[in-house]
Amino acid sequence: MLTDSQHSPRVLIVDDVPDNLAVLHDALDESGYTVLVALDGESALQRAAQAQPDIVLLDAMMPGMDGFEVARRLKANPATSHIPIIFMTGLTDTEHLVAALAAGGVDYVTKPIKPKEVLARMQVHMQGARQVRQSRHALDAFGYASITVRASDGRLMWQTPLARELLAHYFGGPATHASQTPAPVLAWLREHLPAAREQHVEPPRLVVESGARRLSFSLHQQLGGEDNTAEADDWLIVMREVSDAALIDSLALAFKLTAREAEVLYWVIQGKINRDIGDILGASPATVKKHLERIFAKLGVETRTSAAGMALGRMRALHPQWEI
The missing domain is CATH 3.40.50.2300 (Response regulator)
Structure with a gap:
């Protein structure tokens, strides 16, 4: 009792x-x-x-x-x-x-x-x-959100509280209240299902970007069959968000850059051209170019390749776990 x-x-x-x-x-x-x-x-x-x-x-x-x-x-x-x-x-x-x-x-x-x-x-x-x-909630506690998707009709069968918040940020509010999986996630799942089913091969991660934040999706396992609580067409997907705001702060401190200069250098490391950086930051390519000139002067380099290489070396020393 x-x-x-x-x-x-x-x-x-x-x-x-x-x-x-x-x-x-x-x-x-x-x-x-x-x-x-x-x-x-x-x-x-x-x-x-x-x-x-x-x-x-x-x-x-x-x-x-x-x-x-x-x-x-x-x-x-x-x-x-x-x-x-x-x-x-x-x-x-x-x-x-x-x-x-x-x-x-x-x-x-x-x-x-x-x-x-x-x-x-x-x-x-x-x-x-x-x-x-x-x-599932333990995953949330460690920063790993999870969702369950039915591949046949794209229904979102389950989402943890953290998953709901992340989907709202990356795909818009209405998507979290509906039972439909966001289109990019469903397309990625269906593309890699044959290999996952037949060869038991884990597909490459899906990565969605939002500014300096990235959300990755990993296909964890197929559900159903053992406890009869899910259909065999249901798939557990684990989501993990990485925010590079701390990396941008580190760039600013390491090279005595302004906050905007550090953001520009961050996107240079990511391989973005001036026009793309301008779109991301809401600035013109000419403004991005001026920031780059000041960055080159502070780093003592003459090209964006040299600046990116120097910044990468410093970031890997400060953040060994970091990946582009």
Whole structure:
């Protein structure tokens, strides 16, 4: 029995028959769960999105929106797609049980409901879901965000809080509220899937730039098949952002440059021409040229190649982990 109410897991029971709710509610409450209830599909979707339960017990046959549709919508929403769903059904025909699993359920129990059986099934699936959730949020804690993408239709099945912030910055706010993967990321994934599937070759990273910030995408692994919580077409992608603001500051200190001169030298190291640097910094190529002349004087060099070489040597000495 669970005793710590502050950390007690939350379960959402969805059933249009109050008597069914009462039986389960009492058994789960006595076992230390925080119990949420919904009498119809629309209420279930709202409660799940707001309360983020650890597991959902879902009646398959309900008037209006049935349990199969509720499950499909929960799985289509990145905010609730990770929640395990156990179907409660009086239907034992194989086609109905297959439909329950196809809609996103991880398991099912048959009516009349036996509370002890439900509790045992819940423990199994909640433990697996908790481990997955903890590992994903651990990535965030160390600066590695993660997303799960369904390659077939491009749906964004899961994103950690850090991933949501990064996608908003690099691809715009609306993309983070939709369930669709940003187009460049999906194109990269689909391009390299044949090699990943057939040859188990890790594809080259996708790198997206935003000023001095870079976001890299690495294909981590294919999901599904082991715990039945994801389809085999779902792929876990790990994201890592690198900001070179500290490098720009180091350039300024090392060579006694102004902040703008350090930015210009940074982009020279990156191989950008004056026109590109001007576009990035919001300046004209002529202004960039004047900054370069002052940089050459301070570094005691005459060409951008020499300036880049000197700066690279200093950066690698100060930041051994840094790569262009």
